[in-house]
Amino acid sequence: MKFNILVIDDEKNIREGLGEYLKLDGYDVCLAADGREGLQEVERGEIDLVITDLRMPAMSGGELLKQVASRYPSVPVIVLTGHGTVEDAVEAMRSGAYDFITKPVNLDHLSLLVKRALERRELARRNEELLREVESQKRVSSIIGRSPAIQRIFELIRRVAPTKASVLITGESGVGKELVADALHNLSPRADKPFIKVHCAALAESLLESELFGHEKGSFTGAQARKKGRFELANEGTLFLDEIGEINQNVQIKILRVLQEKSFERVGAEETLEVDVRVIAATNRDLKEEIAMGTFREDLYYRLNVVNIHVPPIRERKDDIPILAQAFLREFADDNGKAVVGFDPKARAALYGYSWPGNVRELRNCIESAVVMAGSSLIGIDDLPPGVRNSADESVVRIPLGSSLAEAERVLIRDTLAAQGGNKSRTAEILGIGRKTLYQKIQDSGLEAGNASPE
Numbered sequence: 001m002k003f004n005i006l007v008i009d010d011e012k013n014i015r016e017g018l019g020e021y022l023k024l025d026g027y028d029v030c031l032a033a034d035g036r037e038g039l040q041e042v043e044r045g046e047i048d049l050v051i052t053d054l055r056m057p058a059m060s061g062g063e064l065l066k067q068v069a070s071r072y073p074s075v076p077v078i079v080l081t082g083h084g085t086v087e088d089a090v091e092a093m094r095s096g097a098y099d100f101i102t103k104p105v106n107l108d109h110l111s112l113l114v115k116r117a118l119e120r121r122e123l124a125r126r127n128e129e130l131l132r133e134v135e136s137q138k139r140v141s142s143i144i145g146r147s148p149a150i151q152r153i154f155e156l157i158r159r160v161a162p163t164k165a166s167v168l169i170t171g172e173s174g175v176g177k178e179l180v181a182d183a184l185h186n187l188s189p190r191a192d193k194p195f196i197k198v199h200c201a202a203l204a205e206s207l208l209e210s211e212l213f214g215h216e217k218g219s220f221t222g223a224q225a226r227k228k229g230r231f232e233l234a235n236e237g238t239l240f241l242d243e244i245g246e247i248n249q250n251v252q253i254k255i256l257r258v259l260q261e262k263s264f265e266r267v268g269a270e271e272t273l274e275v276d277v278r279v280i281a282a283t284n285r286d287l288k289e290e291i292a293m294g295t296f297r298e299d300l301y302y303r304l305n306v307v308n309i310h311v312p313p314i315r316e317r318k319d320d321i322p323i324l325a326q327a328f329l330r331e332f333a334d335d336n337g338k339a340v341v342g343f344d345p346k347a348r349a350a351l352y353g354y355s356w357p358g359n360v361r362e363l364r365n366c367i368e369s370a371v372v373m374a375g376s377s378l379i380g381i382d383d384l385p386p387g388v389r390n391s392a393d394e395s396v397v398r399i400p401l402g403s404s405l406a407e408a409e410r411v412l413i414r415d416t417l418a419a420q421g422g423n424k425s426r427t428a429e430i431l432g433i434g435r436k437t438l439y440q441k442i443q444d445s446g447l448e449a450g451n452a453s454p455e
């Protein structure tokens with residue numbers, strides 16, 4: 001993308017000279033003779049960077065700087081100061097200038113400053129973009145993601161949520177199975193009815209039965225009063241059976257019966273109760289294997305697995321890492337009152353390279369600690385936990401079997417770009433293709449709007 005730089009100076013020679021120089025560097029340039037004219041340009045909304053003199057008629061650079069800093073905080077301002085006016089420069093930095101440069105201008109130094117300021121602006125812009133996307137997704141569910149895999153899951157959720165079909169959610173630990181269950185309930189016509197969750201693994205076998213189905217007073221030692229079970233509490237709503245792979249055969253039979261006949265008895269009771277409950281179950285076990293071993297009932301499996309939603313691990317949907325990381329960063333920066341806004345390219349590459357065995361839960365924890373550690377507005381590689389930090393050297397690209405050649409190419413380009421911190425020249429060099437070809441491929445494969453790291 002081409003950046004637009006505004007140069008403001010009341011001396012015609014200086015503004016035109018700087019303008020010509022910046023054009024040679026490949027930027028678009030606008031010129032203005034004083035602060036007021038300059039501000040009008042900024043108000044048009046197309047300026048990426050302002051370079052301004054301080055002492056000018058109509059509106060001074062200092063006043064302009066204050067206006068831009070408060071109304072357009074993502075537009076960096078570089079201030080030009082004459083010799084011997086250090087106080088002015090200090091004052092400008094205090095008012096939010098990105099940096100200052102003294103006249104006569106050292107052009108190499110200016111080039112460098114401009115490049116850095118624009119990099120930061122680009123980063124801020126992309127962060128904003130990611131956050132806007134997060135906000136728009138949040139309206140539907142708290143699941144964040146943009147990978148094709150997550151898009152398919154969104155689509156499945158939208159299709160299945162309105163029905164009464166039982167859903168089995170599968171996937172490794174920490175991939176977000178519970179969030180899928182939440183979304184299924186929240187997007188269903190039962191959304192304003194009870195949503196009851198049971199963590200099957202957390203309860204002792206004997207307790208689980210009475211938790212699920214309730215009990216009569218005196219039905220076992222400790223049953224001092226009659227108690228409603230979770231199936232009863234979930235009537236007309238949804239029951240989420242988390243870690244269903246952990247329940248014993250006895251309870252499996254009872255659950256099967258509720259699914260088939262919609263009725264059950266409380267523990268120690270004669271009376272048969274009827275309920276209308278939508279059942280969602282989740283497991284990180286391979287239930288097919290459990291069936292083969294005889295520890296899970298096949299008939300129950302088929303009753304639960306009317307629809308299967310499989311949530312793949314993070315390492316198989318790396319496209320989701322940047323958006324997840326950015327959302328968690330925002331959350332924890334707010335929680336901790338820290339002005340952390342993004343990741344520097346090395347940290348970004350490390351987050352990308354790591355394999356995340358603990359999936360989104362691990363990513364979330366990692367970002368929380370990184371935000372706490374961060375000493376500046378960008379999280380650096382040293383703020384990340386050692387395991388993640390070291391992954392920066394782990395140079396492996398994962399291309400699942402069954403990928404098309406086009407998909408493999410996309411993944412290779414994407415990961416190389418990320419590992420190079422978004423630097424397209426280096427990426428093109430590594431891939432052995434020209435920059436133009438790389439740009440074309442990036443555009444064709446939709447990587448540009450996606451997750452490639454900023455340049």
Ligand SMILES: Nc1ncnc2c1ncn2[C@@H]1O[C@H](COP(=O)(O)OP(=O)(O)OP(=O)(O)O)[C@@H](O)[C@H]1O
Pocket residue numbers: 142143144145171172173174175176177178179180283284324360361364
């Ligand atoms: N796509 C996502 N967007 C936002 N947050 C997510 C996403 N996936 C997971 N999380 C967060 O990661 C953490 C783990 O998610 P969750 O508890 O749903 O995982 P799980 O698959 O149920 O894991 P387990 O098998 O260990 O129970 C939670 O804090 C959850 O909010």
Ligand SMILES: [Mg+2]
Pocket residue numbers: 177178242
């Ligand atoms: Mg869970």
